Amino acid sequence: STAKSGSVSQPLPSALATARHIENLETVPYPEGIKSPSIDLNRNAKDGKFRYDRAFLLQFMEICKEKPDNLPPLDAIGLEPVGDQAGLAMSRGGSGR
Amino acid sequence: QEVDMQTQAESIRTVFSDPTNFNVKHPLYSPWTLWFDSPATKGRNLPQTPSSAFPQTPIPQTPGVAAAQGWMEDIKRVISFDSVEEFWGLYNNIIPPSQLPQKANYYLFKGGMLQEGIIPAWEDEANKNGGKWSIQLPRDKNRGNVDRMWLYTMLAAIGETFDPAPILSDGSGKAPKSLITGVIVSTRPQFYRLSIWTRLAPSATDEDGLRERIEGVGRHFKTSVLGFQEGQKLGGPLATEVEFLSHKDSEKKGKSARKIIV
Numbered sequence: 446s447t448a449k450s451g452s453v454s455q456p457l458p459s460a461l462a463t464a465r466h467i468e469n470l471e472t473v474p475y476p477e478g479i480k481s482p483s484i485d486l487n488r489n490a491k492d493g494k495f496r497y498d499r500a501f502l503l504q505f506m507e508i509c510k511e512k513p514d515n516l517p518p519l520d521a522i523g524l525e526p527v528g529d530q531a532g533l534a535m536s537r538g539g540s541g542r
Numbered sequence: 543q544e545v546d547m548q549t550q551a552e553s554i555r556t557v558f559s560d561p562t563n564f565n566v567k568h569p570l571y572s573p574w575t576l577w578f579d580s581p582a583t584k585g586r587n588l589p590q591t592p593s594s595a596f597p598q599t600p601i602p603q604t605p606g607v608a609a610a611q612g613w614m615e616d617i618k619r620v621i622s623f624d625s626v627e628e629f630w631g632l633y634n635n636i637i638p639p640s641q642l643p644q645k646a647n648y649y650l651f652k653g654g655m656l657q658e659g660i661i662p663a664w665e666d667e668a669n670k671n672g673g674k675w676s677i678q679l680p681r682d683k684n685r686g687n688v689d690r691m692w693l694y695t696m697l698a699a700i701g702e703t704f705d706p707a708p709i710l711s712d713g714s715g716k717a718p719k720s721l722i723t724g725v726i727v728s729t730r731p732q733f734y735r736l737s738i739w740t741r742l743a744p745s746a747t748d749e750d751g752l753r754e755r756i757e758g759v760g761r762h763f764k765t766s767v768l769g770f771q772e773g774q775k776l777g778g779p780l781a782t783e784v785e786f787l788s789h790k791d792s793e794k795k796g797k798s799a800r801k802i803i804v
Contacts, residue, residue: 460557460562460563460564460565461567461627461628461631463565464564464565464566464567464625464627465565465566465567466566466567466568466569466624466625467554467566467567467568467569472554473554473556473566474554474556474559475556475558475559476558476559479558482568486701486703493569494569494571494572495568495569495570495571496571496701496702496703497568497570497626497697497700497701497702497703498701498703499694499697499698499701499703499766501701502626502697502700502701503697504558505557505626505627505629505630506630506633506634508557508558508561508630509557509626509627509628509629509630509631509634510630510631510634510635511631512631512634512635513621513623513628513631513632513635515621516620516621516631516632516635516636517620517621519636519637522578522583522618522620523578523580523581523582523583523618524578524580524582524583524618524620524636524637525582525637526637526641526642527641527642527643527644
């Protein structure tokens with residue numbers, strides 16, 4: 446199929462798309478009130494492979510709300526919210542995986 | 543040197559100092575891919591329209607993957623990401639488990655479009671010698687908890703804190719691989735299930751001492767992620783303990799299965 450046909454004008458790439466990966470966590474300044482990533486988790490970090498504790502990660506929740514450019518329309522993959530009552534008729538077991 | 547650091551720091555803008563024009567993002571230990579299936583994805587042919595066009599679930603062609611083809615047919619790739627910022631962009635624009643249909647699964651597995659794609663199947667090379675920690679929770683009592691439990695499970699996975707010692711080095715001098723290959727949430731009419739898949743499973747004799755490391759993952763899952771007490775009894779109607787089973791034992795469907803419980 447043709448992913449390119451019918452494309453509309455491209456919006457400017459978002460900061461999310463153009464920002465570069467941090468290479469050294471220690472050079473990153475965080476504003477006052479923002480907790481830095483755990484140093485203990487990153488003592489022997491190599492190749493930009495960092496580990497992050499939950500408290501650090503949760504700080505992004507209210508800030509990073511922009512929809513990713515490459516997120517497909519959810520209804521196209523059958524990923525739609527259901528109300529509490531929807532789907533009650535369906536009741537088959539799982540695969541066990 | 544101090545001046546250099548100063549200059550460098552001034553040119554670094556995180557999402558905290560500039561939410562719209564940040565120029566750095568926080569890379570994850572591994573890239574990740576979110577997959578999804580539900581009764582509605584079965585037999586669905588994608589893409590449907592040019593405007594909603596996106597690549598048909600591309601699957602790396604390894605022997606294990608070929609064997610899993612039937613299983614993977616209805617599982618749709620949603621998106622891949624490799625930074626903290628992208629994770630939250632996804633999280634804030636997708637529906638939580640409590641709003642999924644009653645027979646659906648999210649699979650968050652390691653690998654991106656270009657790098658070490660692990661598919662959510664036993665047959666994948668990265669999973670075939672492994673197993674899973676899982677817990678089943680009654681739906682009625684946990685509708686208000688499951689979203690937080692799934693979020694914390696994902697955060698421990700992408701933050702790479704399940705495995706206290708990611709020491710599976712391949713000897714190449716590169717950063718070591720961790721035990722975790724992916725995490726899953728399943729919704730069913732009567733219950734929810736959360737699972738953590740591991741690359742390896744302890745053998746009966748435990749000659750490699752893997753059991754302690756696997757149990758560490760299970761304890762972290764039970765206490766820090768799910769918020770239960772160590773030693774707390776969880777089993778009951780529609781509920782299980784936090785239990786580990788190798789994929790090989792799962793295939794035997796209960797016969798001679800050796801479960802580990804934390």
